[in-house]
Amino acid sequence: MNTPPSQTPINTAFYPREFEEIILEKSQHFIDRTFIFTAFNEFLHHHNRGYFTIVGVPGSGKSAILAKYVTENSNVVYYNAQVEGKNRAEEFLKDVCQQIVETFHETSLHPIPDNATEGSWFLSLLLQKISDKLEPPQRLIIAIDALDAIDRNSQPLGTNLFYLPRYLPNGIYFILTRRPFKREKSGLLIEVPSQILDLSEYSEQNWDDVPSYIQHWQKMKQEGLSDVALKVLRVLTSASKGGISASAIAQIINEDEYEVEEVLENWLEFLVQQRIDTKTNYSFYHPSFRNWLAEKLSNGKIE
Structure with missing residues (x-):
């Protein structure tokens, strides 16, 4: 090699x-x-x-x-x-x-x-x-x-x-x-x-690639960001390393679990799924991508 x-x-x-x-x-x-x-x-x-x-x-x-x-x-x-x-x-x-x-x-x-x-x-x-x-x-x-x-x-x-x-x-x-x-x-x-x-x-x-993060984010929001999607994003960017389940996200943001699952399904290629007991936890594929999104959220540049 x-x-x-x-x-x-x-x-x-x-x-x-x-x-x-x-x-x-x-x-x-x-x-x-x-x-x-x-x-x-x-x-x-x-x-x-x-x-x-x-x-x-x-x-x-x-x-x-x-x-x-x-x-x-x-x-x-x-x-x-x-x-x-x-x-x-x-x-x-x-x-x-x-x-x-x-x-x-x-x-x-x-x-x-x-x-x-x-x-x-x-x-x-x-x-x-x-x-x-x-x-x-x-x-x-x-x-x-x-x-x-x-x-x-x-x-x-x-x-x-x-x-x-x-x-x-x-x-x-x-x-x-x-x-x-x-x-x-x-x-x-x-x-x-x-x-x-x-x-x-x-x-x-793996390696960090900010230009790729920008492309990923453009694809994530290409259909527009609904209120539910924005709430899901805020939870995911603050989730612990082990991720969080769809039902837990729905409970935190007080939204229907089906709508949360639909958002997660659309973003699946950018998420890691981890099976814990009977539930599937979701987190972003790399901590640096999660941190990059969290920074955009905190700076109000997520739209």
Whole structure:
């Protein structure tokens, strides 16, 4: 991990140009976090296939982490759902299948059929073909950045995001990044080994970024701040480290608990959830972001 990102070669032969540019740009913003790559390597060592997900709020460095991994590991298939025009299932399947075919010279499935983007059938077939050819310790790793950016309307309800396979053959792995989410709203139903690494659990290893705080705040108030939302904000910025539950907030501000939960749901990507007994406590993802908001409140600059 000591090679300067700007000098790190990447396997550019099979990446679309817009992805190549993202990888080079993001990897230069990488801050060394060995624990993440250690965790992923341990996952690879202990499981013969599976999904590994890095979860973090905006500005936590997810994209830089994934880009750095790609630059230092050859034959990793890469996709970024935040690139314009790349948040639909058909685009994902077309790009990723093409990368896999070219990387592993899978000529038996080339050219890719026109209906390859109609569900997961072709991707699953392709992954099985590659799996059959792999010899330990060979692996196929598919990296997908910003899974939360997907246009869910681009595919039928109840299907996995990007039609990602429910089952995986041996030697096939996905490494994903996304913002915080409720497990029941993950958009993925999988029956293979999986692990989630939540960057909020390593907050001391994240970095403070005031420009990001400004962007986060703009997004939090983009629909306008209701009286209830403003009251919730005041409670959250004064809450203890362990956070506070929706019912406790509702009691403090004398508002309906459902309305409080609605505000928290809208801000979920900027909050950390901690389960205590039967209740879920909420707090901002980083103390410095909470302090930044508290200062704006005290100075009357929150509007």
